[in-house]
Amino acid sequence: MEQILKVNGSKANREFINGADAIVRGAIHAECDFFAGYPITPATPILLQMVNELPKVGGVAIQAEDEIAAIGMCIGAAMAGSRVLTATSGPGISLYSENIGMAIMGEVPIVIVDCQRMGPATGGATTTSQGDIQFLRWGTSGGYPVIVLSPTNVVECYNLTRKAFDLSERFRVPVFLATDKETVSTNVTVNTADFEAVPVRERNLAAEGIDFIPYRVGQASDVPDMAVYGGAHILRFTTSSHNEKGYLTKNRDDVGRLNEHLTEKISAHIDEIAMLNTDLQSGADTLIISYGVTARSVTEAVRLARLEGKKVSALTIYSLWPIPERQIREVLDGYKRVLVVELNHGQYLREIERLAKNDQEVIGLSRVDGGLISPSEILEKVGMR
Secondary structure (H helix, E strand, O other), X not given: OHXXXXXXXXXXXXXXXXHHHHHHHXXXXXXXXXXXXXXXXXXXXXXXXXXXXXXXXXXXXXXXXXXXXXXXXXXXXXXXXOOEEEEEOHHHHHHHHHHHHHHHHHOOOEEEEEEEEEOOOOOEEEEEOOOOHHHHHHOOOOOOOOEEEOOOOHHHHHXXXXXXXXXXXXXXXEEEEEEEHHHHHOOEEEEHHHOOOOOOOOOOEXXXXXXXXXXXXXXXXXXXXXXXXXXXXXXXXXXXXXOOXXXXXXXXXXXXXXXXXXXXXXXXXXXXHOOEEEEOOOOOOEEEEEOOOXXXXXXXXXXXXXXXXXXXXXXXXXXXXXXXXXXXXXXXXXXXXXXXXXXXXXXXXXXXXXXXXXXXXXXXXEOOOOOOOOHHHHHHHOOOO
């Protein structure tokens, strides 16, 4: 890991690494200085590497006594001025759930890596899945928005980790990196020159002064500045509905204003958050949509189909939540048939069905036995094999 701070410099070269390595590098290059986690397959390598590497750059990494303690430590560290990361899998997200709600209510910038594995419950600890996609969006009370990014390969694990830190600072909200067992555990050869120096903005801190109002915003879509920890600011941090000063309240005007803000600060900026990649072919009437690890099979399926003279288009979605509805609708327009490929029972399929026109055929290709979907299965599903 000696090259960890030189990836974008003259010593960048080809390396044989996995997604866990890339996430750790991305976090350290994003100036993450606090990590807390608990061992859980397949996220444990991130914990082990952060414990080993973060102290070398002046950071703190802790193996907590359980998942609840881990995310609690991260929330405390973030509010004390640290840039924080934690990593777990589906069962750990279940235990994180209450504190995720706390982070939403307290407007805490935090990055959470979910290395998805087969569920439900303990499920298949060493088998891959994309079964947490809806869970990440709706996994805590209230239904308030979070941001979920999904890398398709090792290089994107690095790039989107940095992007996740930037978005968490921008919007003061939990940002999830939804990866999976195969991506974080499988070593591949990458050119580290492809790692992008995605800028991570500095935290917006309030000016020191006695008139500091911790949750005051001009418009509902604005994001409040954070308190300067250890300074003159007084910050009341609560999981309950509160007014702009942080006091608990049942005043309907204050509660309504708070809850509209928690929604609007994300929903009003969907275009800023949206990340998609299109590979569209003129004259194609079939569009294949994917995200995460399945996008790699889709890419190969499209390549093989075109070699045989068949026309097909592809859409990869990187920002799963909030759903980039406008962009997806624009891509959907003109296609007769849409195939959504994912390792679950069609969790994102239902979102695409909602966005498609009535005359479009929207179908899914799913696999839930722990195996990956092959390019040939995709081509067979759309009648190209």
